[in-house]
Amino acid sequence: xxxxxxxxxxxxxxxxxxxxxxxxxxxxxxxxxxxxxxxxxxxxxxxxxxxxxxxxxxxxxxxxxxxxxxxxxxxxxxxxxxxxxxxxxxxxxxxxxxxxxxxxxxxxxxxxxxxxxxxxxxxxxxxxxxxxxxxxxxxxxxxxxxxxxxxxxxxxxxxxxxxxxxxxxxxxxxxxxxxxxxxxxxxxxxxxxxxxxxxxxxxxxxxxxxxxxxxxxxx
Numbered sequence: 001x002x003x004x005x006x007x008x009x010x011x012x013x014x015x016x017x018x019x020x021x022x023x024x025x026x027x028x029x030x031x032x033x034x035x036x037x038x039x040x041x042x043x044x045x046x047x048x049x050x051x052x053x054x055x056x057x058x059x060x061x062x063x064x065x066x067x068x069x070x071x072x073x074x075x076x077x078x079x080x081x082x083x084x085x086x087x088x089x090x091x092x093x094x095x096x097x098x099x100x101x102x103x104x105x106x107x108x109x110x111x112x113x114x115x116x117x118x119x120x121x122x123x124x125x126x127x128x129x130x131x132x133x134x135x136x137x138x139x140x141x142x143x144x145x146x147x148x149x150x151x152x153x154x155x156x157x158x159x160x161x162x163x164x165x166x167x168x169x170x171x172x173x174x175x176x177x178x179x180x181x182x183x184x185x186x187x188x189x190x191x192x193x194x195x196x197x198x199x200x201x202x203x204x205x206x207x208x209x210x211x212x213x214x215x216x217x218x219x
Contacts, residue, residue: 101164108150
């Protein structure tokens with residue numbers, strides 16, 4: 001039995017396990033920030049629903065959609081469990097929903113910049129071997145995933161945040177027609193995620209925005 005356990009330990013790739021753990025931690029952070037900022041924006045606009053349901057929390061388990069988490073881990077873009085919002089609390093419901101929806105992706109883009117700034121600080125204070133340190137890896141992973149989450153959720157496809165922003169630009173009748181097909185949006189997103197052209201377009205957009213942030217921070 002002892003010999004078997006020793007062989008098992010040697011067979012495990014702890015480098016890969018460590019990389020997966022860092023990636024999962026980065027995903028939890030990106031999703032939690034995204035959903036918490038939705039709730040904070042709604043609260044600032046007068047809607048206490050998320051607060052009353054304990055969704056203004058940095059506990060990732062309150063926000064995780066397990067399939068969206070899998071997509072985030074496998075594809076680099078996904079979603080979390082939507083924060084409950086009651087637009088009746090807003091003085092201007094459509095604008096309030098748009099601002100609440102926009103808070104999530106914008107928080108991710110800001111998080112990406114902050115993660116890159118943290119990576120630069122680590123590199124500055126630990127230049128020798130810094131690019132192989134777990135701290136640098138975590139910051140880089142967080143920045144890339146955060147850009148991916150932010151841009152993906154800006155797509156104007158229900159139920160993503162971009163569809164709520166689109167509501168401000170569309171007449172009520174057109175928007176209601178769009179939302180009538182919301183339940184089919186998830187199938188479109190899956191097709192877009194696994195279709196080579198769609199996945200490449202999203203990946204190119206993520207790389208372009210992330211590269212811009214990287215150039216801005218590491219000048």
